[in-house]
Structure formats: C-alpha cells, structure tokens
Amino acid sequence: MKTNIRQKYNNLLQRFIRLFSLSSVAFVLTACYGCPYSEYEVEGQGYGENSEPLEDMQVVVRTFNDLGYERPDTIYTDKAGYYHTDYGITSFGGDCIEVVVHDPDGIYASDSVHIGSGKMKVEDQDSWSTYYSMRQDFRLEKKETK
Numbered sequence: 001m002k003t004n005i006r007q008k009y010n011n012l013l014q015r016f017i018r019l020f021s022l023s024s025v026a027f028v029l030t031a032c033y034g035c036p037y038s039e040y041e042v043e044g045q046g047y048g049e050n051s052e053p054l055e056d057m058q059v060v061v062r063t064f065n066d067l068g069y070e071r072p073d074t075i076y077t078d079k080a081g082y083y084h085t086d087y088g089i090t091s092f093g094g095d096c097i098e099v100v101v102h103d104p105d106g107i108y109a110s111d112s113v114h115i116g117s118g119k120m121k122v123e124d125q126d127s128w129s130t131y132y133s134m135r136q137d138f139r140l141e142k143k144e145t146k
Helices: 002-033
Strands: 037-047 058-065 068-076 082-090 096-102 111-116 121-125 129-135
Touching (some): 037 096, 068 082
Antiparallel strands (some): 037 082, 058 068
16 A cells, blocks of 8 residues: 555656656747747838828738737828838747728728738848838728718
8 A cells, every 4th residue: 555655656756747847848948049030121101092191190010820910010100101110029920911001080091901921022031030021002092971
C-alpha cells in the first residue's frame, strides 16, 4: 500500500515537472527569439466628387487575419486630403488590410476597401518580419439629401 501511494506521488510529481519544463522552454524561446511580425505603411488621399481634397476625414486602418481585426490605427486627412500611417503589429500573418474613410460631419458617404497582402508592395522581408507598403486613394460622394 505504501509503495502504491509513493508511485502515485512520483507520477504526479513527474507530470508537474514536465508541464513546467515545457512552459519554460516555450517562454525562453519566445523571449530569446521573439515573435514574427509585420509592419504596414499605408498612405493615400481623399477627394470629393469634383476632385477637391477633403480635409479632416477619419481614416481607420487595421489588419485582419483568421483571429479577427487587430490594433486599428485612426488618423485624419490634412488640408491636401493626404493621410499616412506606419505601424507594426505582432502577428502570425496579417492576411488583409482594411482601410475605412468616414466623414465625421456626415456630408460624405463612408467608403472602405480590403486589400490582401498579395496586392501590397513588400519593401523588406526577412525570416521574422515583413514590411508592406501601399497607397489607397478615395473619392467620396456626398450623401443624398432626403
């Protein structure tokens, strides 16, 4: 009976040690080598129906992968209608970028586009990181008045 209890105790202790040994190895590998990541540079201009630049349009840029949207970045267009963002994200592959342009004043209708990584320009790439760049211009139409 005593050896049976001792054997169960030893088995439990071995499982406990194995659990923390694997966790420790995973932590050390992540701490030493990091996680793959991507950086995205997105720029463009917002125009009205008559090609006039639109100032103060809200632009939301976010990556999308199998887990959903990650870390959106909200910026606004300048006097020339220009916007630009450059950000990095820890990810195992951002499959798509979504760019949404919205008029906070409600004069213009919102517009959006999904762009797959295959359509983005790869500026730099190594085994752990990829740097994408893209340009997306928008022509917004005025909302219909009722």
